[in-house]
Amino acid sequence: xxxxxxxxxxxxxxxxxxxxxxxxxxxxxxxxxxxxxxxxxxxxxxxxxxxxxxxxxxxxxxxxxxxxxxxxxxxxxxxxxxxxxxxxxxxxxxxxxxxxxxxxxxxxxxxxxxxxxxxxxxxxxxxxxxxxxxxxxxxxxxxxxxxxxxxxxxxxxxxxxxxxxxxxxx
Numbered sequence: 001x002x003x004x005x006x007x008x009x010x011x012x013x014x015x016x017x018x019x020x021x022x023x024x025x026x027x028x029x030x031x032x033x034x035x036x037x038x039x040x041x042x043x044x045x046x047x048x049x050x051x052x053x054x055x056x057x058x059x060x061x062x063x064x065x066x067x068x069x070x071x072x073x074x075x076x077x078x079x080x081x082x083x084x085x086x087x088x089x090x091x092x093x094x095x096x097x098x099x100x101x102x103x104x105x106x107x108x109x110x111x112x113x114x115x116x117x118x119x120x121x122x123x124x125x126x127x128x129x130x131x132x133x134x135x136x137x138x139x140x141x142x143x144x145x146x147x148x149x150x151x152x153x154x155x156x157x158x159x160x161x162x163x164x165x166x167x168x169x170x
Contacts, residue, residue, distance in 0.1 A: 026093060026094040027093050028091070028093075029156075029157065030089060033146070034087065035087040038083040038084070039084065039087055041083055042082075043080065045080060046077055047076070049076030053068075053072030056068060085104075091138050100140075102137060102139045112131065114129075114130060115128075116129040117138075118154075119143070124143070124144070125140075125141055125143075126138040126141035126150070126153075141153045
């Protein structure tokens with residue numbers, strides 16, 4: 001695979017290299033380290049803000065109402081919810097096709113709908129070229145979470161797309 005190929009970095013495999021084995025289906029790709037960090041930070045924000053809310057004095061010269069205390073807890077919960085939303089992206093390949101989950105959308109695709117998997121140098125995440133001429137971002141495959149892992153996952157997804165391609169495509 002050369003660097004101008006849609007899956008980006010790397011060199012073309014030698015003609016005598018054995019083809020990579022396809023992953024067993026179903027397979028799900030997601031930035032697990034990113035998910036772990038985001039959910040940990042969300043829990044930490046919630047616990048910290050809840051502790052601050054309960055530590056606010058309800059009596060004395062400076063009084064805080066129960067509403068003010070609850071607002072801290074709710075702010076922590078809101079931060080955790082936003083971070084949970086950011087940790088949502090994943091792509092799942094099954095025998096029937098792909099399910100791409102991004103921040104606020106879920107898209108189910110049949111294998112025949114996917115033309116190509118792209119991950120070029122400088123891309124924030126992989127994308128799928130679809131048969132209708134549109135592109136669909138795959139935020140689950142992010143070079144920021146590890147370039148080599150992202151390239152490996154994009155290649156594996158590309159291999160699955162090619163293996164399940166419609167007969168008239170290849």
